[in-house]
Amino acid sequence: MSQKISQTASSSEVPYFLRYKKKDLSGYQRICRLDTQKPLRILYVVGTSLKANLDRSAPPSSKFFSVKCTANVQYSISPVPLETSSLTPIPLTESSALLISMDTASEHENDSKLSVQYYGEKKDVLGTAILHLTAVEISLDVDADRDGVVEKNNPKKGSWKWGPDGHGAILLVNCDSEKTYWKKPDNKDTSISRVSDLKDMSVMVLRTKGPAKLPEGYKLTMHISQGDAESVRVFRSRSADKLYNVFVKDFPLVLSSEVLSKEVPYLGGVAEMNFHVEGLRFPDKDFDGLISINLSLLEPISAGVPETPIFTDKVVFRVAPWIMTPNTLRPVEVFVCSTSDNYQFLKGMRNLVMMSGYKLNICHEYENRGDRWMQDELEIGYIDSPHQRFPVVLDSPRDGDLADFPYDKLLGPDFGYVTRVVLDEQVSSLDSFGNLEVSPPVTVNGKKYPLGRIIIGVAFPTATKGRNMTKVVQDFLWAQKVQEPIALFSDWLCVGHVDEFMTFVPAPDRKGFRLLLASPDAAYKLFRGLQQSGQGKATLFDGRPVFLSTVLDEILNDKNLQEENNYVQSCIDWNRDVLKRELGLEDEDIIDLPILFKLVKEDDEHRAVAYYPDMVNMIVLGKNLGIPKPFGPKVNGRCALETKMCSLMEGLGLSCTFIDDFASYHELLGEVHCGSNVRREPFEFKWWNLEM
Numbered sequence: 001m002s003q004k005i006s007q008t009a010s011s012s013e014v015p016y017f018l019r020y021k022k023k024d025l026s027g028y029q030r031i032c033r034l035d036t037q038k039p040l041r042i043l044y045v046v047g048t049s050l051k052a053n054l055d056r057s058a059p060p061s062s063k064f065f066s067v068k069c070t071a072n073v074q075y076s077i078s079p080v081p082l083e084t085s086s087l088t089p090i091p092l093t094e095s096s097a098l099l100i101s102m103d104t105a106s107e108h109e110n111d112s113k114l115s116v117q118y119y120g121e122k123k124d125v126l127g128t129a130i131l132h133l134t135a136v137e138i139s140l141d142v143d144a145d146r147d148g149v150v151e152k153n154n155p156k157k158g159s160w161k162w163g164p165d166g167h168g169a170i171l172l173v174n175c176d177s178e179k180t181y182w183k184k185p186d187n188k189d190t191s192i193s194r195v196s197d198l199k200d201m202s203v204m205v206l207r208t209k210g211p212a213k214l215p216e217g218y219k220l221t222m223h224i225s226q227g228d229a230e231s232v233r234v235f236r237s238r239s240a241d242k243l244y245n246v247f248v249k250d251f252p253l254v255l256s257s258e259v260l261s262k263e264v265p266y267l268g269g270v271a272e273m274n275f276h277v278e279g280l281r282f283p284d285k286d287f288d289g290l291i292s293i294n295l296s297l298l299e300p301i302s303a304g305v306p307e308t309p310i311f312t313d314k315v316v317f318r319v320a321p322w323i324m325t326p327n328t329l330r331p332v333e334v335f336v337c338s339t340s341d342n343y344q345f346l347k348g349m350r351n352l353v354m355m356s357g358y359k360l361n362i363c364h365e366y367e368n369r370g371d372r373w374m375q376d377e378l379e380i381g382y383i384d385s386p387h388q389r390f391p392v393v394l395d396s397p398r399d400g401d402l403a404d405f406p407y408d409k410l411l412g413p414d415f416g417y418v419t420r421v422v423l424d425e426q427v428s429s430l431d432s433f434g435n436l437e438v439s440p441p442v443t444v445n446g447k448k449y450p451l452g453r454i455i456i457g458v459a460f461p462t463a464t465k466g467r468n469m470t471k472v473v474q475d476f477l478w479a480q481k482v483q484e485p486i487a488l489f490s491d492w493l494c495v496g497h498v499d500e501f502m503t504f505v506p507a508p509d510r511k512g513f514r515l516l517l518a519s520p521d522a523a524y525k526l527f528r529g530l531q532q533s534g535q536g537k538a539t540l541f542d543g544r545p546v547f548l549s550t551v552l553d554e555i556l557n558d559k560n561l562q563e564e565n566n567y568v569q570s571c572i573d574w575n576r577d578v579l580k581r582e583l584g585l586e587d588e589d590i591i592d593l594p595i596l597f598k599l600v601k602e603d604d605e606h607r608a609v610a611y612y613p614d615m616v617n618m619i620v621l622g623k624n625l626g627i628p629k630p631f632g633p634k635v636n637g638r639c640a641l642e643t644k645m646c647s648l649m650e651g652l653g654l655s656c657t658f659i660d661d662f663a664s665y666h667e668l669l670g671e672v673h674c675g676s677n678v679r680r681e682p683f684e685f686k687w688w689n690l691e692m
Contacts, residue, residue, distance in 0.1 A: 030310055032100065033057065034116055036127030041110055043218055045297060045311040046137045046209075047153075050100040054116065055092060059126040064089035064119040067098065070112045073133060075100045089119050102135040105209040109134050136210030138220070140295040140313040142169035142202065146688060148386040150205045158314040160290060162692040170385040170688060171232070171291065171317040173279040174200045175392060175416035185417055187280045190256065192235060192248045196413070199388055201276040204234070204315065206295065212268040217300030219307070222254060222275075223261035228291045230257055231281050231319065236264065237274040251276065255293070264295075279319045282418060285475035289319040320383045321480035321687060322392055322418060324438035325680040326452050327620035328506045328513050333359040334621070335677040337372040337402070340365060341664050345675065348659030349619075349626065355657075356621040363405055371401035372665070372675050375499070376432030378406045380679045383416065384687060391679055392416035397470060398432045420472045428467040430457055434497035434674050435469060435490060438483060440504055440513040441685075444584035450685045453583065454483045457490025457498040466491045482687045486582045492571040494600055494607040499673050501572050501595075502579070503616050505625065507652045511589055514652060515579060517572060518616045519592035520565035526594045526644055527552055530633060538633030538640070540612060544662060552633045561598060561611075568597040568608050591648055594641060609669055613662060615645055617671035619678065625649060628671040629658040 032042060032050035034057035044050060054065055066089045067075060078097045081090045090096075100114060110132040118126045144154035144167050160168030177183040178194035186197050206220075214220075224232060234255040254262050254275065267273060283289035294314050298307035334353045338346055346362070353360040363374065371377070379394045395406040397420060411417040422431075429435075439452040454477050459466030468491075477485050490496050501518040530538060536553040555561065579585060596611035610617075613628035620626075632641030639658075646656045665675050 034129035036129045039130040041132045043215055044102055044133050044135045046135055052098040054096040055094050057129055058118050061120050062092050062118040062126055063121050065092050066117050069114040073102055073112050073114050105137045106135045106211050109211050109215055139207045140315050141205045142315045144169055146386045150203050158316055160316045160318050162690055164689045169317045171202050171279040171319050172200055172383050172385050173282050175418055176414055177411050178413055192251045198276050201278045204275040204277050206273040209270045214266050219298050220264050220266050221261055221296050222264050223294050224255050229260055232291045233278045235276045282322055283479040291317045320385050321482050322381050324381045326438045326440045327504045328440040329680040331358045331621050331678050331680050333361055333679040335361045335374050337363045337368045337374055339372050344660040345664050352626045352657045356624045369401035374677045375434045375674045377402040379433045379436050382682045390414040395419035396433045397422045397427050420476050422470050425470045430467045430469045430496045434499045437498055439583055442583045451483050451683055454485040455498055458487045459491040460489045467496055482690055488575045494602055494609045495669050499617055505620055515590045516593055516616050518595040520569045520596050522592040523594035523596045535635050540633050541631045564599045613666045614671050617673040619672050619676045624655050626657050626659050626672050629660045
């Protein structure tokens with residue numbers, strides 16, 4: 001009987017005992033008024049429920065009620081009534097309530113109906129409340145499952161969770177430039193300059209289903225908070241047909257820092273409207289990277305009275321972090337400077353890069369104006385999302401004569417730019433990015449760092465004065481979260497960069513890499529062994545100016561130099577312990593390179609510089625290493641330092657190429673790594689799969 005009526009009663013009213021369903025209506029719920037004086041027209045959003053307090057709207061002296069509705073309306077009564085016949089009204093109590101829902105969207109306005117009839121003590125009819133219902137489906141959708149597709153109404157779209165089983169959409173900072181002339185980062189432009197720019201944005205889809213238009217006075221608005229407004233912009237596609245969206249005018253701005261809320265069209269029928277969401281800034285000390293975008297359905301009350309929200313949908317994005325790339329990742333492109341005096345260096349670099357099979361990008365002197373320190377000016381990382389990724393250069397605050405190179409030469413289509421402006425701090429040598437490195441992936445005490453850990457150099461923890469990397473840069477690095485930084489003590493060096501005493505090279509075993517550390521102890525051990533074998537008269541700096549020539553015996557007999565290097569070794573040993581602890585390393589993961597230092601006086605402080613070219617300050621191109629030529633003591637016609645270096649590296653399957661940087665870099669307190677930079681392929685591991 002009930003099944004037959006349910007199938008045929010699409011336009012008739014059915015008593016409650018046939019329409020009653022035990023249905024979960026615990027989702028989004030809003031209060032619904034009933035009125036026995038006049039019929040009410042209600043707009044209902046599929047997936048929500050309406051709750052009507054029956055006693056509140058009942059005429060005085062009401063004791064009973066009954067409910068009827070059309071077939072596409074469901075309801076439940078609370079508290080659940082006792083079994084009763086179809087002819088028996090239900091007792092009315094102060095807590096009597098009606099939960100109303102609909103499963104499908106309406107084809108026409110007011111095409112569904114529900115009525116509540118009230119009765120007195122003697123079952124006489126006291127009044128009838130009528131609801132005319134229009135149902136719509138509304139969902140604001142994003143790629144919450146991170147597969148590159150915007151799925152429909154993902155239940156987890158309004159929150160963000162890390163990990164392979166996590167959820168939440170991802171947003172890129174739109175920091176590249178589609179323009180090649182008069183360019184600026186796209187996130188500095190309040191309009192879309194090229195349709196190609198859309199690929200750097202995240203798609204957000206408004207899906208609706210319902211009658212041709214909303215009931216009069218109802219409207220949809222999209223809105224963001226004031227706090228998020230500085231971090232995001234939203235554009236809309238005018239046409240649902242992508243074939244017609246070929247002009248920038250087809251993508252008007254919807255939300256920005258100046259427009260926090262805006263009405264968006266309701267298209268009617270079954271419709272989708274695409275929005276393009278643009279990230280404006282990276283996570284930082286004052287921004288956790290999370291952004292919420294809301295869509296609300298507003299209901300009119302009366303003329304002159306503000307509308308009230310009756311339904312809100314929310315999506316959450318996390319802005320993709322800037323990620324550094326370690327030496328173990330495959331190189332793509334090498335950057336060096338050409339100057340009037342670095343011919344030998346440039347020749348060596350050309351040969352190394354050509355042999356390795358990568359691209360060499362030379363910044364000529366008219367561009368670098370004599371500033372040769374390519375590593376110090378910039379660090380090339382990348383940003384990544386399920387739909388797009390591209391390299392992003394982080395421009396250091398050092399701002400030498402290479403200051404314009406990252407912006408003028410690197411910023412472009414699919415090559416982003418970011419910097420941190422120092423306002424109230426004094427920039428020191430420690431702000432150059434030879435003082436910014438990153439480890440390969442490691443596991444430390446069971447915690448995995450699949451993207452490695454950033455390494456910076458600072459002053460000694462107990463120092464009352466000293467140089468540090470500026471706070472704004474450190475805050476930026478910490479805020480990226482995915483490569484938790486490690487602070488080393490580097491202020492003991494004259495230049496103060498971590499790349500002067502450490503680097504990483506790939507290895508076929510153990511953790512997949514080795515940490516290379518400069519070691520005066522290893523140098524003295526090597527030199528004393530040579531002395532004992534009768535090589536005490538071997539000369540260092542052969543081929544360099546005569547006044548630099550030094551005999552091995554003289555070095556080993558120099559007590560002051562020995563004491564200075566004992567100090568240097570203690571500084572490196574401090575950092576060795578920090579790196580072992582923070583990277584989960586054992587002594588077998590570390591190789592000591594024979595390198596001596598000397599102390600020089602600068603600003604009333606004694607700090608260290610390399611005594612001969614600092615071999616740890618190398619460039620790593622796959623299995624090929626570009627190492628500063630050390631000009632060490634010659635034994636049997638070959639530099640003993642080169643021989644030792646080759647024996648240490650060749651055991652790892654690495655090839656050593658020694659590059660003469662003595663006059664053009666070493667004597668200016670830098671080496672091969674300081675004078676070069678490498679863009680590398682991104683990690684295969686996706687940062688959003690990190691376990692936090």
